[in-house]
Amino acid sequence: MRTAIFGDIHANLEALEAVLEDAASQHVTDYVCLGDVVGYNADPAACLNLIRDMGCPTVKGNHDMDASEDYSLDSMNPVAATAMKWTREQLDEDQRLWLKRLRMVRQVGDYTIVHSTLDQPVHWNYVTNRFDAMSNFSYQFTQLCFHGHTHVPRVYIKSDKVREVPAESVEIEANAKYFINVGSVGQPRDGDPRACYAIYDHDSNLIVFRRISYDMETTQKKILEAGLPEMLAERLEEGR
Ligand code: ZN
Numbered sequence: 135m136r137t138a139i140f141g142d143i144h145a146n147l148e149a150l151e152a153v154l155e156d157a158a159s160q161h162v163t164d165y166v167c168l169g170d171v172v173g174y175n176a177d178p179a180a181c182l183n184l185i186r187d188m189g190c191p192t193v194k195g196n197h198d199m200d201a202s203e204d205y206s207l208d209s210m211n212p213v214a215a216t217a218m219k220w221t222r223e224q225l226d227e228d229q230r231l232w233l234k235r236l237r238m239v240r241q242v243g244d245y246t247i248v249h250s251t252l253d254q255p256v257h258w259n260y261v262t263n264r265f266d267a268m269s270n271f272s273y274q275f276t277q278l279c280f281h282g283h284t285h286v287p288r289v290y291i292k293s294d295k296v297r298e299v300p301a302e303s304v305e306i307e308a309n310a311k312y313f314i315n316v317g318s319v320g321q322p323r324d325g326d327p328r329a330c331y332a333i334y335d336h337d338s339n340l341i342v343f344r345r346i347s348y349d350m351e352t353t354q355k356k357i358l359e360a361g362l363p364e365m366l367a368e369r370l371e372e373g374r
Contacts, residue, residue: 135163135337136162139247139280139331139332140167141282141318142169142285142318142321144170144174144320145171146319147181148349149320152346157331160333160344167193168195168248168249168280169249170196170197173195174217175370178201179224179225179226191247193237194233195249195282196258199234216362239252244278245276245277245280248279248281249283250282251283253269258283277306277310277311277312278311280315280332282315282316286324288301289313290312290313292313301315301317307339314332314341316330317331331346
């Protein structure tokens, strides 16, 4: 069994399609989505439909929540608020209901998935170092937990203490817990503009991170044509 674990798609259809194509070429058998299907980029409906049709386990991201509710966006930063207002207009009632019904945390087989952290999933805390990861581990009852939200791939391991190792290829060892951020498909922020996701090979106990180039020019063109903030197109090529 080989599972592609991907999240923070953010309505980037070209990146999502490239990731799914790569996963198929890597003989992936299962798919799991860590949320933030929509928000920022120009293809929220198409990305949502694609993932909904796949029927894979999916958890709710903060942008999925914002897009499925009608509350005010005044407290958001102006660029995100403009994009979210536009995103809400692109989705029909069924699509918004699908987002609304997504769960915050799910157990899939013997591992857990969450968009941000397990300690307070609705607070959408950002885990950027091993100290942030410590609070998550107190609530992690499976050996593996996958998450996203920061758009930066990271691997935290808890044995006697919590440490961080490079997000490349990780062999799962007994007597340790793993809290793994699989990075972002549609808006990476670690300086590498390529789409990011991970493949979990259950038989060999190996997790491998993948970086995939995609047709970013088309994504950027769609952002500008939709009248979304220019900065959203620019940040894609910077990977920030
Ligand atoms: Zn996100």
